[in-house]
Amino acid sequence: MAAPTNAASCPPQPTPPNRELMQKAQQRATDRGFLWRISRDGRDSFLYGTIHAGRPEWFALGPRTEAALFRTGMLAMEIDVTDPAVLAALHSATQGPPRALPAELMQSLRSAWAAECLPAADLEQGAAEFHVTQLAVAQARRQGLFPLYGAESVLLMHSLRAQRPVVGLESVQTQLSALMARDDEEAETMVRETLIELQRPLAARSLERLARAWEKGDLNDLERYADWCDCVNTPTERESYARLVDGRNPGMVNAIERLHANASVFAPWVRCTWWGCRACRPSWPPEGSRSAACSDHGCSDLSRKVEIGHETGGFRHGAVGSLAQFVTYPGDPCHPTGNSFMAHLNWTPDLETGIREIDGQHKRIVDYINQLYDARDHHDREAVGAVIDEMVDYTLSHFAFEESLMSDAGYMFAGPHKKVHELFTRKVGEYRMRFEAGEDVASELHAMLSRWLFNHIRNDDRSYTDSVKVYLKNVSHGDTDMKAQIKEELIRELHLSKKRGFFARLFGSGE
Numbered sequence: 001m002a003a004p005t006n007a008a009s010c011p012p013q014p015t016p017p018n019r020e021l022m023q024k025a026q027q028r029a030t031d032r033g034f035l036w037r038i039s040r041d042g043r044d045s046f047l048y049g050t051i052h053a054g055r056p057e058w059f060a061l062g063p064r065t066e067a068a069l070f071r072t073g074m075l076a077m078e079i080d081v082t083d084p085a086v087l088a089a090l091h092s093a094t095q096g097p098p099r100a101l102p103a104e105l106m107q108s109l110r111s112a113w114a115a116e117c118l119p120a121a122d123l124e125q126g127a128a129e130f131h132v133t134q135l136a137v138a139q140a141r142r143q144g145l146f147p148l149y150g151a152e153s154v155l156l157m158h159s160l161r162a163q164r165p166v167v168g169l170e171s172v173q174t175q176l177s178a179l180m181a182r183d184d185e186e187a188e189t190m191v192r193e194t195l196i197e198l199q200r201p202l203a204a205r206s207l208e209r210l211a212r213a214w215e216k217g218d219l220n221d222l223e224r225y226a227d228w229c230d231c232v233n234t235p236t237e238r239e240s241y242a243r244l245v246d247g248r249n250p251g252m253v254n255a256i257e258r259l260h261a262n263a264s265v266f267a268p269w270v271r272c273t274w275w276g277c278r279a280c281r282p283s284w285p286p287e288g289s290r291s292a293a294c295s296d297h298g299c300s301d302l303s304r305k306v307e308i309g310h311e312t313g314g315f316r317h318g319a320v321g322s323l324a325q326f327v328t329y330p331g332d333p334c335h336p337t338g339n340s341f342m343a344h345l346n347w348t349p350d351l352e353t354g355i356r357e358i359d360g361q362h363k364r365i366v367d368y369i370n371q372l373y374d375a376r377d378h379h380d381r382e383a384v385g386a387v388i389d390e391m392v393d394y395t396l397s398h399f400a401f402e403e404s405l406m407s408d409a410g411y412m413f414a415g416p417h418k419k420v421h422e423l424f425t426r427k428v429g430e431y432r433m434r435f436e437a438g439e440d441v442a443s444e445l446h447a448m449l450s451r452w453l454f455n456h457i458r459n460d461d462r463s464y465t466d467s468v469k470v471y472l473k474n475v476s477h478g479d480t481d482m483k484a485q486i487k488e489e490l491i492r493e494l495h496l497s498k499k500r501g502f503f504a505r506l507f508g509s510g511e
Contacts (some may be wrong), residue, residue, distance in 0.1 A: 005062070006368070007510055009117075009279070010116070011116055011117065011139070011140070011141035011142045012137045012141055012144075013141075014056075014141070014146040014149065015056065015373055016148075017059060017148070017149075017157075021056055021059060022059060022060065023490075024057065024106040024418055025056065025057055025058065025059040025060035026060045028057050028060070029060040029061065029062055029063070030062045030063075031052075031062030031063065031064045031065050031217075032046060032058065032062060032065075032151075032215050032216075032217065033049050033050050033065075033151060033214055033215075033217065034048070034049030034217060034269075035047070035048050035049075035064065035065060035068060036048075036049075037068070037459070038260065040260065041260075041261070043257075043260070043263070044071060044072075044264055044463075045072065045256065045260045045264050045265040045266070045267070046068040046069070046071075046072060046265070046266045047266070047267050047269045048065065048068075048151070048155075048266065048267065048268050048269060049214075049219075049255070049269045050150065050151040050152060050212065050214075050268045050269065051150065051151070051211065051214045052150055052152070053137075053140055053145040053147050053149070053150050053211070054145065054146065054147075054148075054149035054150045054151060054153075054154075055144050055145060055146075055149055055211075056144075056146075056149055058149055058151070058154075058215075059149050059153075059154055060154065061151075061154055061155070061158065061417040061422060063422065063423040064420065064423065066158070066415075066416060066419060067413070067416030067417065067419050067420050067460075069155065069158060069159070069264060069416075070162070070265045070413055070415065070416040071264060071413050071416065072164075072263075072264040072265055072266040073164065073165070073263045073264050073265075074164065074165045074166075074167060074259060074263050074264070074265050074266070075155060075156065075164055075165070075166045075167070075257055075265075075267075075268075076166075076167050076168070076169050076170065076255070076256060076265050076266065076267040076268075077152060077155075077156070077166060077167070077168055077169065077267075078169055078170060078175065078252070078268075079168040079169075079170060079171070079172055079175055080158075080166055080168035081156070082160070082166050083168070083450075084247075086168065089172040089173075090172055092127075093126070093127075093130075094126045095125050095126060095170070096125065096126055096127065096131055097125070098123070098124060098125055098126065098127070098128065099128040099129075099181075099184055099187045099191075100184050101128055101184075101188055101191065102188065105188060105191060105192055105271035108195055109123065109128065109131060109132070109191060109195065110137055111125060112195055112198070112199075113131065113135065116134075116135055116138035116139070117138075118134060118135075118138060122134075125188065127180055127181075128187055128188075128190075128191045129179060129180050129181055129187055129190055129191070130179075130180075131191075132190070132191050132194040132195065132198075133179070134209075135194075135195075136194070136198060137329065139198060139204065140207055141205070142204075143204060143207060143208055143211075143466075145211055147300075151268060152268050155266070155268055167259065168254040169251070169252040169256065169267065170248060170251055170252055170255065174248065174251060175248075176242050178244045178247060178248055181210065181285055186236065189234075189236045190236060190240060193234055193236060197230075202229075202230050202231065206225075206228070206229040206230070209221070209228070210222070210225065210229075225376045252267075256353065285448055301311060304368055339433055344370045344373060345366050345369055345370055345450055345453075345454075347366055347387055348364055348382050350458065351454065351457050351458065353457070353461055353462070353465045354469060355467060355468055355469065355472070356467060357401070358402065358405075358461070358468075361398045361401070361402075362398075362453070362457055362461075364394065364398075365391070365394065365395055365398065365453060366453065368387060368389070368390065368391035368394060368395075369446065369449045369450060369453065371387045371391075372384065372387045372388070372391065372442060372445065372449070373446055375387050375442070376415050376442035376443060376446060381440075384435070384442050385435060385436075388431070388432055388435060388445070389432075391449075392428055392429075392432060395428070396425065399418075399421040399425070400416075402421075402461075403417070403418050403421065405468055405471075406464050406467070408471065409464070409467045409468045409470070409471035409472075410467065410469040410471070411464045411468065412467075413463065413464070414464075417460060417463075417464065420456070420460055424452060427448070428445075428449075431444070431445045431448075438448045454474065
């Protein structure tokens with residue numbers, strides 16, 4: 001039996017999440033991975049493309065991901081790890097009798113096992129397929145990637161804290177059937193080929209590229225994983241890859257559809273494994289649904305540009321787009337058909353919220369964006385600066401008014417909505433600083449504002465309108481003077497925020 005490797009050469013162990021780690025991660029929180037929204041029957045569900053591991057600095061949700069999670073009533077994991085029966089079944093599978101492997105292969109496995117400082121006794125029980133998976137996890141730890149810090153762990157922590165129900169999309173048996181070999185002969189081949197793969201210098205580089213592509217939202221690179229990883233070469237590798245990554249889609253798709261019929265669901269779409277991400281894109285939603293790829297600018301409707309593939313269980317599989325690039329469709333002001341910088345944005349009826357003050361403020365922001373276009377078109381830097389200053393301050397005023405109104409109305413997702421505002425404010429603030437440093441940002445800023453505003457109105461703002469309308473209706477029925485009083489109080493609150501001079505314009509009055 002191989003002797004354990006010196007502790008200094010062992011893979012690092014993850015630090016258990018503590019207050020300091022979580023505070024540092026929160027300070028660097030940004031949206032990573034891929035987020036899609038599915039809308040049907042008046043409710044939204046979200047699919048979140050993740051990987052099975054993360055870094056300590058990733059142990060926090062980005063603003064848009066957190067906002068999406070808090071808009072849902074249920075977290076749907078691959079399997080429900082909060083269920084004692086599920087944990088017992090997993091433990092039983094890992095404690096079963098070992099596979100019968102040739103002596104020379106078993107020796108190679110023992111050597112690799114010892115090199116990663118794994119307990120020697122663990123090799124005496126459980127399937128060899130699990131053992132090589134643990135070797136892959138150990139190698140990932142050497143690169144600072146730990147399952148403990150994966151997105152699923154963060155999502156689970158948030159959901160348990162909020163007492164959000166957690167459910168499983170598949171059974172332990174279904175997952176094990178995808179992970180395990182069908183017989184000893186296939187297991188021998190899987191172990192042999194995986195050991196060879198893990199010894200290749202390219203293996204570490206491929207894992208690093210996989211993690212970097214997920215972090216940056218590079219879906220195109222992830223979906224070409226099989227082309228650059230040098231790890232899906234043999235018939236056994238290809239069959240195992242398809243079974244693990246693609247074969248489980250239909251069952252989980254059907255499960256999400258059933259859950260969405262009764263509740264809004266947040267489902268980590270963990271189609272990115274240690275072996276790649278060929279199916280990182282979620283399956284197409286059921287008939288009557290709308291699907292959108294979400295970025296930090298909003299969630300863009302994809303229903304007009306999907307490339308439909310085969311149908312499975314009521315869902316259509318097709319291309320849906322990436323979080324990294326804001327996906328547009330014909331008719332959007334930023335669609336890449338030559339009108340990315342269309343002369344002026346046009347207000348359309350579908351942008352109306354039915355709340356007079358909010359609609360008026362949105363229209364004013366549209367006016368500012370159009371003024372920015374005009375100033376840019378005339379190469380008037382002074383005018384560009386003036387428009388940016390007024391537009392930024394006015395938009396902050398609008399956000400403050402909107403957030404106060406949501407809070408007074410008791411809108412349950414006011415907090416996540418505010419986080420979306422904060423993210424946008426940071427981005428616009430960066431543009432403002434770049435402009436003040438002498439950089440020409442007018443075209444870039446105009447494009448970002450054009451696509452962000454309409455998608456924010458159609459998606460984020462649409463979510464609170466019912467609550468606010470009920471609140472305003474109750475107020476108007478209860479006291480005809482109450483509405484005016486609330487309006488005055490809101491204006492007074494905003495004036496106290498040291499943005500005096502711009503707030504009165506929210507209501508069309510001067511000061």
